[in-house]
Structures are given as structure tokens and as C-alpha cells.
Amino acid sequence: MITIKEVARHAGVSISTVSYVLSGKRSISEETKRRVEQSIAALGYHPNAGARALASNRSRVLGLVVPLRSDQNVPVVMQFVSSIVTSARDHDHDVLLLTKEAGPGEAHRVTAGSMADAIIVMDVESADPRVPELRTVDAPVVLLGVPDDHEGLSCVDLDFAAAGRRMVSHLADLGHRSIALIGSPPAVYERGTSYAARLLAGFQQETARRNMPVSVHSCAPGYDSVSACLDTVLHQDRGITGLVVHNEAVLGQLLLELRRRSLDVPRDLSVIALCPDDVAQSLPVPLTSISVPARELGAIAVQMVVTRITQDHAPEVRLLQPRLTERGSTAAR
Template structure:
């Protein structure tokens, strides 16, 4: 690995001069600066985190708080993490992944010890107990999610309520008059996870507005749970003809069980879901879906948090509007 000492030798300057060029703390002649920069490029030098911290009084690290729970769909979580890591590198930041289910003091602990310059928080709850602390952290904080009490906070997320309304509308406009929501696992609702609550609210608002009979079913992702859920959803008296699915981990089992019951999508039952596009495309029956834009949301979170490291910004809520892709899994009734 190339060191700052080797850069200094190659450029014919002192180590401190290289450091000043990197940090911009002292005025260096344009000719000397150009020579140092050429040496950095020629040698492929990358200052390590410790050197950057000494030069700029910053760690060049973003803390990402994402407690890993048993009810999380890890492939989707990792899409968000990968997007944040890749976007942070574009801004010359590293990411410190904080996965322990820590209490409200975690953001203060990380920033107070200079472990990170800023914080991104995932797995946001509707009544998130971390909110009071996050308002007082002496560093930029962005929530990838939106609690009910979001005053004074920076949040970025998909507009899940709008997504719920849009999926109901898609089915209702095709003549469906009895719709079921197969939702997230029970633990997700019990914990008050914000995205699940907001999609449920949007679903219920739209079915009430259109005076549609509707049922809601929390469902674990394992096959037996999906089968039992369908027993309830498809009770004859419900007359269910359309499913809204907000449980990407259950989709494979759902389609398999429908096939076992000789029910065809969309001839016998229409299905629309909210999940990543690659999941919806890759199923045995490609599903009409609203995308979970993990790449875009992760990049926006990094853009917001790094922007607040450079200058003051007022608190901001950015909700991406849902984008629906019709793959033919819903029919007209």
C-alpha cells in the first residue's frame, strides 16, 4: 500500500506539504500542489481513514444504524446497505455498519467518540423511541423512514401510504370488489414499523373511499403460514378476487400454494405487490408491482446527510412517489 511518505518522496516535497495539499488547511503554490496531485495519481495513493481524520478533523465515516432482526428480509435490507455504501464512496466516505439492537443513545455514542461524522438510521418505527435523542445529536442525521413525529427531522422514504392507495386503485379500476391485503409478519406490525403501518393506512383509506369489502392478514413468510393465511383469505364468503401483497419474502410460497390449489394468476386471482423489481420479475409468475427503490433511496439518504456536513439545511422530508409496473398479473372483472 502506497504511503504519504512515498508520495512526498515522489513529488520532492515534505510529508507535511502533502498533508496540507490533501486538507487544504494551508496555502500551497499552484506548481507544488500540481506536482503533489500528479504524484498521488501516478502512485495510486488513497489516504486512510485515520490520516483523513487528522487532516480534516473528520472521520470521513457515516454511521449506518440498522438493527438486524429475525423478521427482516435480509436481501432487501442488503440492497439498501449496498446502495448506501456505494453512494458514500462517491463522496469519499466509508460506512460504519451498526447492527446491534442498541438503545436511543447509539447515535450520541458514535458521534461523540468521533467514530462517524453523520448518521443514517434505518428500521424506523412509527413511535420510534430514538426520535428525541436524534433531534439533539450534534451531527447530521437522516432517517431512511419516517416516524409519526417527524418535526425537525430529515427523512427520506417511499410514500408507502400512496403505494397502498395506488395498489387498491389499480385493482378497483379493473372491477375488483373484494380485496385482501397480505401484509408483513406479525412482529413487524407489533413493533410499529413505519413503512408497514403507512402502507396499511393507505390500503384502508382507499378501500373505505371506494366502499370496497377488504380484509387484512398479517403473514409470516414460511410456507405453512402462507397456506394458513390463504385458507382465511379465500374463504368463500369473502369473495376475494384481488390480492395486495406487502410481504416480499412470502411471494414465492404464495404463488406455489396458489398453483397447488389450481388457482391461476390472473385468471382466478389477481395479485399486485410492493417489492424490488428484480424480485417481481424473477418469480414463477412475474407480478405487477410497485418497486422498492432501494438504490435511489440509499443514494438520496447519503446525498442529504453529506450535504448537511457541508452547509446548514432546514429539516426536510423527501417521499418518493410510487412507480407501478404492470406485468399482467391483474385482470379485469
């Protein structure tokens, strides 16, 4: 392995000069800097993480706060985690994964202890109790999600309210006049998770605008729960002809139960979901869906937090507009 001493010898400079070129802590003449950089390239030198941290006072580690809960769809969560880890490596950073439910104080502990240069926070609640603390952390913070009170914070997410409105509009434009939302598990709503609340708000706004009756049903995972939910949703008095589903974990069971009840999708019942594209495509009936752009959102979160590490960048909120893909699970009435 090439050492900094060998780089210094090759460039004809001192070891401290090479260190200053790497860290940028001291002004070095352009000629000397160019000679050192040429030696680094010629020898294939790669400073180790410890040396970089000592030279720059940075750990080159991003903290990722993602509490793993029993009511979460872990495969979808891991799509976000994978995207963040991959994007961080593209920016020459590692990721410290914090999966324990973190209360106030966790972000300060991680950054004050030089464990991470910045924090990305997932599983954001509408009235998130961590918000006051996150505003005081002496390090960049980006939320993958949008709390109601986000003043002074950088956030990125899908525009879930717009997604709720778009799915209602899609069914209404096909002639459906009685539709239902099969939503997230009860614990997700009880906890006040931001994305679920925002999609529900968008769904209700659009059904109200179109003077359509509102029918909302939280659904826990598991065959018995799905069956009971459908018993309520498809009660003959409701006359439901279209389903909006915001619950990736129950999609497969839902379609199988509809088939067991001899209900054809989309002839008897149209179904549209919000879920990752790979999930929508792999189901027994490929679903018309709005994508959960985990890869894109993760990459944007990393780009935002890395930019804030190196620049004095004002807080911003970025909402990605929903992208609907038709796959034949919805039809005109």
C-alpha cells in the same frame, strides 16, 4: 507505496504544506496548491484513512444502524445495505454496520467516539423512541424511513401511503370490487414499523374513498401460516377477487398454495405486490408490482448525509413516488 514525503520532495515543498493542501486547514497559494496536486497525480499518491482522519478531524466513516430481526426479510434489507455501502465508497467513505438493536444513546456513542462522521438509521418506527436522541446528536443523521414526528430530521423513503393507494386503484380500475391486503408479519405491525403502517393507511384511504370493503390480514412466514391466512381471505362469503400483498417473504409460498387450490392467477384471482423488481420477476407467476427501490433509496440516503457533513443543509423529507410495472398477474373482472 508513495508517501507524503515523496510528494513533498517532488513538489519542492514541505511535508506540512502537502498536509495543508490535503486537509484545507490552512490557506495555501494557488500556485503551490496546483504544484502539490500535480505531484499527487503524477506519483499516484493516495493518503491512507488514518492520515486523512488526522488531517481533517473526520473518520470518513458512516454509521449504518440496521437492527436485524427475525421478522425481517433479510435479503431485501441487504439490498439496502449493499446500496449504501457501494454509494458510500463512491463518496470515499466506509460504512460501520451496527446490527444490534440500538436504543437511546447508541448514535451519541458512535459519533462522540469519532467512530463515524454521520449516521444513517434504518428500521424506523412510527413512534420511534430514538427520535429525541437523534435530534441532539452533534453529527448529521439521515433516516431511511419516516417517523410520525420527523420535525428537524432528514428522512428519505418510498411513499408507502401512495403505494397503497396506487395498488388499490389499479385493481379497482380493472373492475375489482372486493379485495384484500395480505400484510406484513404480526410483529412488524406490533412494533409500529413506519413503512407497514403507512402502506396500510394508504390502502384503507383508497378503499374507503371507493366505498370498497376493507379486508386486512397480517401473515407470518411459513407454509402453515400462509395456508391459514388464505383460508380466511378466500372464505366464500368475502368474494375476494384481488390481492394486494405487502410481504415479500410469503410471495412464493402464496403462489404455490393458490396453485394447489387450483386457483389461476390472474384468471381466478388477481395479485399485485410491493416488492423488489427482481423478486417480482423471479416468482412462478411474474407479479405486477410496485418496486421497492432499494438501490435508489440507499444512494439518496448517502448523498443526503454526505452533503450534510460538508454543508449547512436544512433537514428535508424526500418521498419517492411509487412505480408500478405490469407483468400479467392482474386482469379485468
